Amino acid sequence: MAEAKLWQKALAEMVGAFILVLAGAGVVIAMHYPIPPTSTTEALTLLTIAFANGLGLAVAVSIAMNTSGGHINPAITLGFLATGRIKAATAAVYIGSQVLGATIAALILWAALPSTITLTTHLGAPQLSSSITIMQGILIEAAITFVLATAVFGTAVDRRAPKMGGLMIGLALAAGIMMAGPFTGGAANPARALGPEIVSMNFTNWYVWWIGPVLGAVIAALVYDNLILGRKK
Numbered sequence: 001m002a003e004a005k006l007w008q009k010a011l012a013e014m015v016g017a018f019i020l021v022l023a024g025a026g027v028v029i030a031m032h033y034p035i036p037p038t039s040t041t042e043a044l045t046l047l048t049i050a051f052a053n054g055l056g057l058a059v060a061v062s063i064a065m066n067t068s069g070g071h072i073n074p075a076i077t078l079g080f081l082a083t084g085r086i087k088a089a090t091a092a093v094y095i096g097s098q099v100l101g102a103t104i105a106a107l108i109l110w111a112a113l114p115s116t117i118t119l120t121t122h123l124g125a126p127q128l129s130s131s132i133t134i135m136q137g138i139l140i141e142a143a144i145t146f147v148l149a150t151a152v153f154g155t156a157v158d159r160r161a162p163k164m165g166g167l168m169i170g171l172a173l174a175a176g177i178m179m180a181g182p183f184t185g186g187a188a189n190p191a192r193a194l195g196p197e198i199v200s201m202n203f204t205n206w207y208v209w210w211i212g213p214v215l216g217a218v219i220a221a222l223v224y225d226n227l228i229l230g231r232k233k
Helices: 006-030 042-068 074-082 088-112 115-124 134-157 167-184 190-200 208-228
Strands: none
Touching: 006 042, 006 088, 006 115, 006 190, 042 167, 074 088, 074 134, 074 190, 074 208, 088 115, 088 190, 115 190, 134 167, 134 208, 167 208, 190 208
């Protein structure tokens, strides 16, 4: 089968990011309706949000994997760029497509759901807890994205791995949200944060979800590519 054209890869990345944000941001909004969670429901809410995001990513990666590689995440794309697995121009197209897909999903959530709850939740955009600093937030996002990117390289890039679609990648995200959700939202994905931020016009601490995920993904990519795979450039 011939390799997909760049526009087809871009479309796959856009659709994948759309699916992730529609499911991930949508469940954040849904779990706060009609009232915010109480102390008795917070654990269930966190689990629901984690698995909705994880399942959304698993589906998105599985759909896009054979066309674009199923990055669905600017941080993952930059990890591929850092290891020479993708060209800069292609990476730019991927990232633009991911952000576009995420923004379209956020627009649909804004148009379809009650404005009272979409305003309260900022359309599911991740929020930084008042109990941690910005640097702690960046570190948390870097750590969980390191795990996510390692799952990508270990299950989707490494040819020795069993073919499981995006399942393990989705589970890695779900695990990250279970740990980081109360502190940073556990986005581990700049597009997942930026789409809802653009539509809700709420950019508070926006750079946390760029610096942290990109740092974590690039380190994970370089470690796996150079040390575990021992890939020669």
